[in-house]
Amino acid sequence: MGINNIWVFAQVANGAPTSGSLELLTKARSMGATVSVWVAGDGAAVAGALGEFGASKVFAVSYGSNLAGVAVASAMKASIDGGQAPDLVMFPQSYEGRDVMARLSVKVGRTVLTNNVEIVADGESVTVTTPIFGGNTLVATTFTGGTPYLAAFRPKSFVPESVAGPAAEVVVVNVPDLGATGAAQVTAVHVEETTGPKLDEANIVVSGGRGLGESAKYEMIESLAKLLKAAPGASRAIVDAGWVPYSYQVGQTGKVVKPSVYIACGISGATQHMVGMKGSKNIIAINKDKEAPIFGIADLGIVGDLHKVLPKLIEALQGR
Amino acid sequence: MGCAKWVLVRKNRDMNVIVCVKQIPDPANPGALDASSNTLKREGKLILDESDSYGVEMALQLVATAGGGEVNLVSMAPNSETSGLRTALAMGAAKAVLVSDPALLGSDALTTAKILAAAVTRLGGADLIIAATESSDGYTGTVPEQMAEVLGLPSVTFAKKVSVEGGILKVDRQTEDGYDEVTCPLPALISVTAGVVEPRYPSFKGIMAAKAKPVDEVTAADLGVTLVGWAGAGQKVSSVTQAEARAAGEVIEDDGEAFAKIVTFLEGLKVI
Numbered sequence: 001m002g003i004n005n006i007w008v009f010a011q012v013a014n015g016a017p018t019s020g021s022l023e024l025l026t027k028a029r030s031m032g033a034t035v036s037v038w039v040a041g042d043g044a045a046v047a048g049a050l051g052e053f054g055a056s057k058v059f060a061v062s063y064g065s066n067l068a069g070v071a072v073a074s075a076m077k078a079s080i081d082g083g084q085a086p087d088l089v090m091f092p093q094s095y096e097g098r099d100v101m102a103r104l105s106v107k108v109g110r111t112v113l114t115n116n117v118e119i120v121a122d123g124e125s126v127t128v129t130t131p132i133f134g135g136n137t138l139v140a141t142t143f144t145g146g147t148p149y150l151a152a153f154r155p156k157s158f159v160p161e162s163v164a165g166p167a168a169e170v171v172v173v174n175v176p177d178l179g180a181t182g183a184a185q186v187t188a189v190h191v192e193e194t195t196g197p198k199l200d201e202a203n204i205v206v207s208g209g210r211g212l213g214e215s216a217k218y219e220m221i222e223s224l225a226k227l228l229k230a231a232p233g234a235s236r237a238i239v240d241a242g243w244v245p246y247s248y249q250v251g252q253t254g255k256v257v258k259p260s261v262y263i264a265c266g267i268s269g270a271t272q273h274m275v276g277m278k279g280s281k282n283i284i285a286i287n288k289d290k291e292a293p294i295f296g297i298a299d300l301g302i303v304g305d306l307h308k309v310l311p312k313l314i315e316a317l318q319g320r
Numbered sequence: 321m322g323c324a325k326w327v328l329v330r331k332n333r334d335m336n337v338i339v340c341v342k343q344i345p346d347p348a349n350p351g352a353l354d355a356s357s358n359t360l361k362r363e364g365k366l367i368l369d370e371s372d373s374y375g376v377e378m379a380l381q382l383v384a385t386a387g388g389g390e391v392n393l394v395s396m397a398p399n400s401e402t403s404g405l406r407t408a409l410a411m412g413a414a415k416a417v418l419v420s421d422p423a424l425l426g427s428d429a430l431t432t433a434k435i436l437a438a439a440v441t442r443l444g445g446a447d448l449i450i451a452a453t454e455s456s457d458g459y460t461g462t463v464p465e466q467m468a469e470v471l472g473l474p475s476v477t478f479a480k481k482v483s484v485e486g487g488i489l490k491v492d493r494q495t496e497d498g499y500d501e502v503t504c505p506l507p508a509l510i511s512v513t514a515g516v517v518e519p520r521y522p523s524f525k526g527i528m529a530a531k532a533k534p535v536d537e538v539t540a541a542d543l544g545v546t547l548v549g550w551a552g553a554g555q556k557v558s559s560v561t562q563a564e565a566r567a568a569g570e571v572i573e574d575d576g577e578a579f580a581k582i583v584t585f586l587e588g589l590k591v592i
Contacts, residue, residue, distance in 0.1 A: 070475070093461075098477070099477055102465030103465055103468075106466050109430075114429075114462060115461075136565065137560060137563065139358070143555055183474035185503055186502050190500070246513070271347070302578045302582070305574065309579050310579075
């Protein structure tokens, strides 16, 4: 026996599978099982990219104006009832991924383990690892119920590797009758335009936090980011305060980043934030409180007023 | 038109909202695992998870807009803990169902969802159920959507803007590349992101009134949910280890020239 059949739910954003999804595909492939991918929406558009990373078959759920989560979960359940049950389903820790796994968990009566960074299969036994307390403790958890095992993974847990495979075969799957659970309907889709490098792919990230003092001062972060060809980021505190959009948020509930250089400006280093950036190769922190936890992980820490340090730094870089 | 009349009637009807609230150890204190059970230590005084204060505020505003109705709470916590519930009651919620039962120790997210769904049913259901997107201590992040499935309800997760017009819920839902506008008839369940509204501070009057508000304490068996705790969990902790710590580097006080240190550091990394 063992883990022979794995499903990967691939999150699509801006018309392409997210890197987190390709990571899971790579990992699933390395576990030596038959790997099928599920996507919400147009399968043909992503069949090439998914095939390149080793997928041979893509189940594309045409969910119409339904919310993707409940639609994909219902389609998966119908497939399982039809005799196609997988041993393991892997999800990226994304919006749709979380909805699909939660709905599916109840439909198949299985638990779901989230926030994982590693998975090991030993025969029938599958163990996943989750960092807790800001990443200083690792908890390994083994599934004890029956299959399918449901597990979700944080971005940047694995390295995506192309196998230069041909485009995957697309199987269009219709959504079963959702009954009352399908009552929510999408009436409009808004895509937020972003310029410059993407936060979770940038080589350098410059983030601002509450220490900026006011919304207008975020301009300093944007100026510095532009000079360094970096992506601007933010702590949850200033996203909650409405200074910058949610898409800027670095942390447990935002993006996980692992750039070469992370510059934290006016960020004290709450656990929620550190989880999202402590994997950066080099960390520079500027904060006026010398007790700030961020200094505990910074390679270069500046205890000082960012309103004095940043303008000088920007001026120095402009002069180069 | 009949339709217009129906809308008018719906506008004036009461709106009953149930908010799922979690009582958690103060995040200001470092967390710890209980060595024997490998569960998060929760024996001290617990507080209202800040993430849930947004849902409580949202519920109070929606009920006020509807012109009538109640905000009620459901919570699952050890040791008959009510400190966090009292905060939400002081903000304006009317009453609560608290599920407190030693048998629940070790429950997984699926069991938690079944318990909270049963607590919602005990309150007679609601027009709208609100939860945070994830708790600040366990952050599994699936319980709201699991509850919706258990209750057979539609759900809109990651709501960043919410209104109810004529009995129809309108939500801006966060997505990977922006947001979707979603409409949904009631009853329904939503999970709200932090910052969706500005939570009020409980007034002195509210705090005093909260002490007398009813908290209906029940066990899992009272709710008819069996196989809970470790017995019902589809998981077991196999090991707990310490991660390799990241060492601190050089920390300097800004003397007016610290910017130059940053420039030198960046040069050393060959990124400028």
